[in-house]
Amino acid sequence: MAGRLPAYPWLPHLRGTVTAGPPIRQVHLTPAAHAVIGRECRRSEDGDETGGILLGHVHDAVAEIRVAGDPGPGAVRQPDFFLRDLGHAQQLAHDAFTRDGSIWIGEWHTHLAAAPVPSxxxxxxxxxxxxxxxxxxxxxxxIIAVANPQWDRPAAYAWTCFGNQAAAVPLALSTDDHCMTAPEELR
Ligand SMILES: [Zn+2]
Structure with missing residues (x-):
C-alpha cells in the first residue's frame, strides 16, 4: 500500500504537542463505498459541495468504510461547505448497523476550490x-474528494481527526478482508 501523500503530515495550523499518533492510521474503502463516492461526486458539477456519512468498523488502527452515504434531501450544500442531512444519515446508520454492525466513523465530502484538506x-x-x-x-x-480534473474522475484523500489534530492517512480500496491496492483516484 502506498499513497502519494507522505505519512502523517501534521497540519501546520494544528501543530502542537503530539503525545501519541493518530488512533486511525489507514482507511480502507470497500468497493461498494468506493462506488457511491465515485458516483455521488458528480453532484458537485452544479458548483456545490456534496458528501455523506461514512459507516464501518475500526480495528487495529484501520478504519474500514463499508458504507458511504449520499447527501440526503436535507443536506446543506454550498460552494465551500457541506453538512449531511442528519435524519437521512441516521437512517443509513440504522440500516448498516442492523446489517453488519457498522457504526458511524466519519464523513466524506467534496471540495471545489480548496485543496483536499479539512477546512x-x-x-x-x-x-x-x-x-x-x-x-x-x-x-x-x-475523506475529501476533488475533481481530477472533472467530477467523473475524482481523487480522494483521507484524514483522521482526533483531539485538536488532523493527519493525512493512506486511503486504499479493499475487498471485505484484504487490502488490494491504493487508489487515490476514484474511477
Ligand atoms: Zn470541507
Missing part, C-alpha cells in the same frame, strides 16, 4: 462531534 469549518464540525460524549468518537475519518 477550518470542517475542523470545527469534527471538533464538535469529538467533544460530544454521547457519540463517543475517539477519532473521525474525513
Amino acid at each position: 477550518e469549518r470542517d475542523l470545527a464540525t469534527y471538533a464538535r462531534l469529538l467533544a460530544d460524549p454521547e457519540l463517543g468518537f475517539e477519532a473521525i475519518v474525513s
Whole structure:
C-alpha cells in the first residue's frame, strides 16, 4: 500500500504537542463505498459541495468504510461547505448497523476550490462531534474528494481527526478482508 501523500503530515495550523499518533492510521474503502463516492461526486458539477456519512468498523488502527452515504434531501450544500442531512444519515446508520454492525466513523465530502484538506469549518464540525460524549468518537475519518480534473474522475484523500489534530492517512480500496491496492483516484 502506498499513497502519494507522505505519512502523517501534521497540519501546520494544528501543530502542537503530539503525545501519541493518530488512533486511525489507514482507511480502507470497500468497493461498494468506493462506488457511491465515485458516483455521488458528480453532484458537485452544479458548483456545490456534496458528501455523506461514512459507516464501518475500526480495528487495529484501520478504519474500514463499508458504507458511504449520499447527501440526503436535507443536506446543506454550498460552494465551500457541506453538512449531511442528519435524519437521512441516521437512517443509513440504522440500516448498516442492523446489517453488519457498522457504526458511524466519519464523513466524506467534496471540495471545489480548496485543496483536499479539512477546512477550518470542517475542523470545527469534527471538533464538535469529538467533544460530544454521547457519540463517543475517539477519532473521525474525513475523506475529501476533488475533481481530477472533472467530477467523473475524482481523487480522494483521507484524514483522521482526533483531539485538536488532523493527519493525512493512506486511503486504499479493499475487498471485505484484504487490502488490494491504493487508489487515490476514484474511477
Ligand atoms: Zn470541507
